[in-house]
Amino acid sequence: MTAAHEGGADPRVESVGTAVYTVPTDAPEGDGTLTWDATTLVLVTVRSGATTGFGWTYGAPPTAQVVTDQLADVVTGRCALDVPAANEAMSRAVRNAGRPGLIAGALSAVDLALWDLKARLLDLPLVRLLGACRPDVPVYGSGGFTTYDAGQQERQLRHWVEEQDIPRVKIKIGESWGGATRRDAERITAARRAIGDTTELYVDANGGYSRKQAVRMAGHLAQQGVTWFEEPVSSDDLTGLAHVRAAVTADVTAGEYGYTLPYFHHMLRADAVDCLQADATRCGGLTVWLRAAALAEAAGLEISGHCAPHVHAHAAAAVPNLRHLEWFHDHVRIENLLFDGVLDPAGGGIRPGADGAPGHGLTLRADLAEKYRTG
Known part of the structure; x- marks a missing residue:
């Protein structure tokens, strides 16, 4: 705890900084609707006295400019312990700039940094600050990119399972906006063969299919024991998601592109999903992610954390209706590269806060990270 806080004065946010790191992929990556060869992490640091917290989002480099130009002044000078108040102030400040998209990512990264700062000021692991519901968090291996050949896919799957x-585990399908369904089916069959009968198999179409394509594909999914069908159609098509959900046996899931709390409300009211996904690096940080989890619980559904596993870990352990957290190859590789204190998924789960380190328990490997800094 800071000396200022021990003396009775509220600790204040004194500065907000940013850094941009762009890390090439270890192989070409792609899903049903997009391909990429590098991923950008936008880091936000917030300081109060001698204590620094940090958070991040994955997105375009101009996200850092949004933090600097539109959000830094909003949170600077505020009580570092009142994170929801800072979140609300940021949301109001960007009204005319447009909250969804890149700005939501910037707001989320600041919110995440503020939660880390608060926990460090109080010398608590973040999960202890939030209050734990469980000692460990189940994860699923996620990758299986459409750009992988058969050997790459099998090696990755066997690494997770064996x-x-x-x-x-989960693989990507919906290749070429649904234009390669035969290859999708072959890759699903190969994935099942590689992992055996007892491992759960998930697929993610990233909105690449039409409604009827998704329903037709579902027969093969059932045959191969697939239980998780993520974004079979665009997550903007809530009616389509609901129609597919009613027609298939696998759980239909979506929500990663939710930038505001009302988005999740609309998705749940439309009966569009069997499990809600939310991404704290997009939806408004942990402040809004926890509220999305409460919405899902009220609807009788579980929530799954989308990507950025070390961002979600502590909050995931703090909600009663968690299904699991995505151990996404691209982000795991980057977080292992840039940070010390990363978690170990061996056995299919992680234990955030188990080592007692304050905040989210990570430290930036500054010298190594500098190699990838682009802003």
Whole structure:
């Protein structure tokens, strides 16, 4: 705890900084609707006295400019302990700039940094500050990109299942906006063959299919024991998601592109999903992610954390209706590269806060990270 806080004065946010890191992929990556060869992490640091917290989002480099130009002055000078108040102030400040998209990512990164700062000021692991519901968080291996050949896909799946003992894995399908369904089916069959009968198999079409394509594909999914069908159609098509959900046996899931709390409300009211996904690096940080989890719980559904596993870990352990957290290859690789204190998914789960380190427990490997800094 800071000396200022011990003396009775509220600790204040004194500065907000940013850094941009762009890390090439270890192989070409792609899903049903997009391909990429590098990923950008936008880091936000907030300081109060001698204590610094940090958070991040994955997105375009101009996200850092939004933080500097539109959000830094909003939170500077505020009580560092009142994170929801800062979140609300930021949301109001960007009204005319347009909250969804890149600005939501910037707001989320600041919110995440503020939660880390608060926990460090109080010398608590973030999960202890939030209040734990569970000692560990189930994860699923996620990758299986459409750009992988058969050998790459099998090696990745076997790494998760045989070397890390993760009992649930996911591959990408919907290649070329649904234009390669035969290859999709072959890759699903090959994935099942690689992981055996006891490991859960998930697929993610990233909105690449039409409604009827998704329903037709569902027969093969059922045959191969697939239980998770993520974004079978665009997540903007809530009616379509609901129609697919009613027609298939796999759980239909979506929500990663939710930038505001009302988005999740509309998705739940439309009966569009069996499990809600939310991404704290997009939806408004942990402040809004926890509220999305409460919305899902009220609807009788579970929530799954989308990507950025070390961002979500502590909050995931703090909600009663968690299903699991995505152990996404691209982001795991970057977070392992840039930070010390990363978590180990061996056995299919992680234990945030188990080492007692304050905040989210990570420290930036500044010297190594500098190699990838682009802003």
